[in-house]
Amino acid sequence: MPxxxxxxxxxxxxxxxxxxxxHMPEQLPQIRNKQFTExxxxxxxxxxxxxxxxxxxxxxxxxxxxxxxxxKVKDFVQLIVDGDFLAAAAKIREDNVLPAITxxxxxxxxxxxxxxxxxxxxxxxxxxxxxxxxxxxxxQHFDPSTIVKAPPTGKKVAIVxxxxxxxxxxxxxIQKGHQVHVFExxxxxxxxxxxxxxxxxxxxxxxxxxxxxxxxxxxVFETDVVVGRTVTVDELMNEEGYDAVFIGTGAGLPQFMGxxxxxxxxxxxxxxxxxxxxxxxxxxxxxxxxxxxxxxGKNVAVIGGGNTALDAIRSSLRLGAGxxxxxxxRSEAExxxxxxxxxxxxxEGVQFQTLAAPLEFLDDGKGWLTGARCQKMELGEPxxxxxxxxxxxxxxxxxxxxxxxxxxxxxxxxxxxRTTTPGLATTKKGYIQADDTTQKTSRKGVFAGGDxxxxxxxxxxxxxxxxxxxxAMHDYLTTGxx
Amino acid sequence: xxxxxxxxxxxxxxxSVFKIIHAEFIAPGIKRFVIEAPxxxxxxxxxxxxxxxxxxxxxxxxxxxxxxxxDKGTVNIVVQSIGKTTHLLNSLQTGDAILDxxxxxxxxxxxxxxxxVVVMGGGVGTAMAYPSAAALKRAGNRVITILGGRNKxxxxxxxxMREVSDTVFITTDDGSYGDKGLVTDKLRQLIxxxxxxxxxxxxxxxxxxxxxxDMTRKERIHTVVSLNPIMIDGTGMCGGCRxxxxxxxxxxxxxxxxxxxxxxxxAILVQRNAMYRDAEKRSLENFQRDCQLExxxxxxxxxxxxxxxxxxx
Ligand SMILES: Cc1cc2nc3c(=O)[nH]c(=O)nc-3n(C[C@H](O)[C@H](O)[C@H](O)COP(=O)(O)OP(=O)(O)OC[C@H]3O[C@@H](n4cnc5c(N)ncnc54)[C@H](O)[C@@H]3O)c2cc1C
Ligand SMILES: Cc1cc2nc3c(=O)[nH]c(=O)nc-3n(C[C@H](O)[C@H](O)[C@H](O)COP(=O)(O)OP(=O)(O)OC[C@H]3O[C@@H](n4cnc5c(N)ncnc54)[C@H](O)[C@@H]3O)c2cc1C
Ligand code: SF4
Ligand code: FES
Numbered sequence: 040m041p042x043x044x045x046x047x048x049x050x051x052x053x054x055x056x057x058x059x060x061x062h063m064p065e066q067l068p069q070i071r072n073k074q075f076t077e078x079x080x081x082x083x084x085x086x087x088x089x090x091x092x093x094x095x096x097x098x099x100x101x102x103x104x105x106x107x108x109x110x111k112v113k114d115f116v117q118l119i120v121d122g123d124f125l126a127a128a129a130k131i132r133e134d135n136v137l138p139a140i141t142x143x144x145x146x147x148x149x150x151x152x153x154x155x156x157x158x159x160x161x162x163x164x165x166x167x168x169x170x171x172x173x174x175x176x177x178x179q180h181f182d183p184s185t186i187v188k189a190p191p192t193g194k195k196v197a198i199v200x201x202x203x204x205x206x207x208x209x210x211x212x213i214q215k216g217h218q219v220h221v222f223e224x225x226x227x228x229x230x231x232x233x234x235x236x237x238x239x240x241x242x243x244x245x246x247x248x249x250x251x252x253x254x255x256x257x258x259v260f261e262t263d264v265v266v267g268r269t270v271t272v273d274e275l276m277n278e279e280g281y282d283a284v285f286i287g288t289g290a291g292l293p294q295f296m297g298x299x300x301x302x303x304x305x306x307x308x309x310x311x312x313x314x315x316x317x318x319x320x321x322x323x324x325x326x327x328x329x330x331x332x333x334x335x336g337k338n339v340a341v342i343g344g345g346n347t348a349l350d351a352i353r354s355s356l357r358l359g360a361g362x363x364x365x366x367x368x369r370s371e372a373e374x375x376x377x378x379x380x381x382x383x384x385x386x387e388g389v390q391f392q393t394l395a396a397p398l399e400f401l402d403d404g405k406g407w408l409t410g411a412r413c414q415k416m417e418l419g420e421p422x423x424x425x426x427x428x429x430x431x432x433x434x435x436x437x438x439x440x441x442x443x444x445x446x447x448x449x450x451x452x453x454x455x456x457r458t459t460t461p462g463l464a465t466t467k468k469g470y471i472q473a474d475d476t477t478q479k480t481s482r483k484g485v486f487a488g489g490d491x492x493x494x495x496x497x498x499x500x501x502x503x504x505x506x507x508x509x510x511a512m513h514d515y516l517t518t519g520x521x
Numbered sequence: 522x523x524x525x526x527x528x529x530x531x532x533x534x535x536x537s538v539f540k541i542i543h544a545e546f547i548a549p550g551i552k553r554f555v556i557e558a559p560x561x562x563x564x565x566x567x568x569x570x571x572x573x574x575x576x577x578x579x580x581x582x583x584x585x586x587x588x589x590x591x592d593k594g595t596v597n598i599v600v601q602s603i604g605k606t607t608h609l610l611n612s613l614q615t616g617d618a619i620l621d622x623x624x625x626x627x628x629x630x631x632x633x634x635x636x637x638v639v640v641m642g643g644g645v646g647t648a649m650a651y652p653s654a655a656a657l658k659r660a661g662n663r664v665i666t667i668l669g670g671r672n673k674x675x676x677x678x679x680x681x682m683r684e685v686s687d688t689v690f691i692t693t694d695d696g697s698y699g700d701k702g703l704v705t706d707k708l709r710q711l712i713x714x715x716x717x718x719x720x721x722x723x724x725x726x727x728x729x730x731x732x733x734x735d736m737t738r739k740e741r742i743h744t745v746v747s748l749n750p751i752m753i754d755g756t757g758m759c760g761g762c763r764x765x766x767x768x769x770x771x772x773x774x775x776x777x778x779x780x781x782x783x784x785x786x787x788a789i790l791v792q793r794n795a796m797y798r799d800a801e802k803r804s805l806e807n808f809q810r811d812c813q814l815e816x817x818x819x820x821x822x823x824x825x826x827x828x829x830x831x832x833x834x
Contacts, residue, residue, distance in 0.1 A: 264560065269623070304793060314759050330607060333799075
């Protein structure tokens with residue numbers, strides 16, 4: 040079947056299937072596990088074009104269908120084949136405003152790449168790598184004079200929280216001509232992208248550049264404002280004249296297991312540990328003032344199996360940990376982390392102790408952690424998440440000597456907004472209730488999206504919510520209909 | 522005047538910078554700052570605090586709001602030089618700026634008419650207890666204040682406290698002012714001579730708060746303390762500030778900082794606050810060495826004083 044875009048790909052389809060996936064150039068494991076600079080180095084233009092040539096140009100591209108925001112993969116990949124990288128970037132931007140970020144952190148195996156037909160024959164197209172390439176290329180060739188903005192509508196919107204959902208909503212709304220003011224509790228813009236995901240996976244520079252573009256477009260960022268404390272949602276609407284509010288405050292509250300010894304020195308939540316590292320630069324002590332306990336040569340374990348757990352354990356290695364363990368209560372197959380992170384972690388020397396969970400943390404009598412008493416698990420029937428449930432094995436207890444333990448077992452909703460915004464409907468677990476298509480909450484003029492609605496999810500899902508909200512907010516602002 | 526330790530780059534780090542309207546030492550090593558922060562000034566309630574980050578390489582530290590002026594849009598903080606960050610902060614002067622201040626954070630103090638309340642302030646803790654004492658007085662309580670310090674110079678805010686108290690007692694460790702002894706000695710006396718006490722609020726060093734808690738537990742007097750664990754974000758996001766309250770983990774920045782003294786595990790608080798002692802020591806030594814070098818380099822001695830005058834008169 041012919042496609043709308045006339046293909047300039049000279050390689051016959053039969054040959055494309057045989058072409059190997061182009062490897063992402065990366066730092067050597069034994070070098071990168073000692074420093075925080077980015078692991079993946081990025082495709083060159085030549086590698087990108089080679090990889091793009093593999094695309095089968097399917098008539099009904101399943102990759103686009105499985106991307107939460109519907110990036111037109113086939114079209115942007117063809118533009119890479121054509122060598123028009125800026126046009127490729129513009130094509131992605133039609134659906135995804137932060138491609139330099141999603142290209143790096145999307146769980147592509149669950150979305151676009153997982154759906155790619157090439158998977159059946161071998162390896163999927165490197166869609167994330169290609170997305171990252173064009174986004175980085177665009178960044179280097181960015182011309183601020185090309186920014187187009189709709190004429191001012193005279194409407195003012197407040198965005199609460201500057202994670203991917205808030206940034207996406209802000210970017211869309213400013214382009215529609217509204218005045219946009221982003222309020223962020225921390226001192227840096229970016230949410231989990233700056234305080235959670237480490238430099239070696241997502242350099243801060245990339246987020247800064249995106250934020251600078253938004254500034255150039257007219258978005259105002261105000262840091263150091265905890266909405267609910269510094270100013271309430273109602274005050275924003277009634278006293279400061281905001282016509283609509285988007286809440287994208289994430290799921291930032293760390294959970295602990297509630298087992299004995301979690302108060303010991305050396306036991307951290309992943310949020311605290313990663314915040315010290317990323318937001319506060321503890322790895323650059325004493326140039327930066329934030330301290331960290333000494334990891335050098337120590338045994339460190341992270342409890343959990345998601346991206347957060349892997350980020351924490353790989354950061355520990357970079358702080359000089361002697362032995363770095365992942366303690367996960369299910370098996371590797373159930374780990375929610377991105378495949379590439381698991382692979383990278385193993386190459387860097389992380390040891391995986393799966394089917395195991397701590398029962399208690401042990402101390403030296405002076406309040407410092409010395410180890411964990413753990414229990415082995417086996418897998419039973421699938422639970423509500425569809426993953427097989429871990430069942431403790433009687434009599435399988437053992438002790439791991441540890442100096443640091445980091446809890447990465449999930450987060451929940453922060454209650455500050457919920458408890459200071461009357462009439463805002465929330466779920467039993469404290470997440471904000473919002474409509475699936477418009478992100479409208481129970482309060483007129485108030486929208487919400489991202490992790491604060493879904494619970495901890497992914498960057499691209501948060502961005503999708505931000506985009507849906509922006510579109511519904513625009514309707515509301517221009518028609519006044521709720 | 523901009524300060525050599527403070528580099529401000531509003532281009533990325535948010536659009537707000539917080540100006541110091543006035544700064545002066547009120548005791549050796551203890552400085553009061555009046556800072557322009559209109560949003561915080563409007564919302565502050567007694568017992569709440571801010572988190573401050575002085576400059577781009579700085580850590581975030583919590584400081585209680587001593588008072589605020591919503592009309593002028595200012596908040597006051599009173600800072601004691603302890604380690605690197607408080608020394609750095611206390612080297613700033615009128616006209617300088619602070620990069621980040623966020624707040625007001627924490628639960629406000631529970632203010633009601635209890636009857637007779639004893640407010641106890643140890644050292645810089647007096648500045649933290651002051652707004653609550655004033656609110657307790659306004660709520661109709663009889664306020665008995667006990668202020669303590671190692672010596673006369675470290676008894677702070679005496680006049681301010683007198684204005685909001687029915688009675689003020691002062692104790693110093695060395696007897697250089699008021700009664701020689703500890704604030705708890707005075708509390709003991711009050712209890713022993715039959716003074717009716719409905720509520721105690723104690724803010725100061727951990728050993729002091731622990732001693733008060735032990736004393737009032739036996740007497741069954743409801744007692745509130747303001748805890749000072751290490752904090753980062755101050756919004757419930759990191760869990761670093763967790764304290765043990767009756768065997769349960771609570772986050773001091775959102776569930777506190779004030780807690781029922783009889784339920785607090787002070788030993789764990791002491792243990793957790795000691796977590797970074799070596800690094801903190803190194804930070805302070807580096808800072809003092811840099812100050813020393815700066816002083817030596819400065820041609821005019823007067824100028825040297827303006828950059829690293831952390832001790833006060
Ligand atoms: C360590 C880690 C690694 C991850 N890795 C990946 C990955 O590889 N791929 C992936 O797709 N996803 C990953 N995730 C998940 C992903 O980062 C989140 O799903 C996503 O960031 C959620 O976006 P959000 O916009 O909902 O909120 P967040 O990114 O959580 O941002 C919320 C922002 O709101 C601010 N805020 C909160 N309360 C207030 C308030 N009251 N007032 C003002 N501001 C407030 C917060 O400070 C924060 O900056 C990871 C998460 C973590 C923690
Ligand atoms: C809610 C609250 C209110 C406070 N109010 C005041 C106040 O009004 N005036 C005042 O002078 N002090 C106050 N403090 C204490 C003040 O935050 C610490 O003295 C300061 O953080 C020390 O930093 P430093 O770098 O100078 O010292 P460091 O050498 O870093 O530390 C000295 C000690 O201070 C504590 N500390 C260190 N870092 C932190 C941190 N990030 N957060 C909390 N404590 C830390 C630790 O116990 C440490 O052992 C308050 C603390 C809390 C929790
Ligand atoms: S946004 Fe994510 S899921 Fe969508 S095409 Fe890009 S990498 Fe794939
Ligand atoms: S300071 Fe981070 S949770 Fe309290």
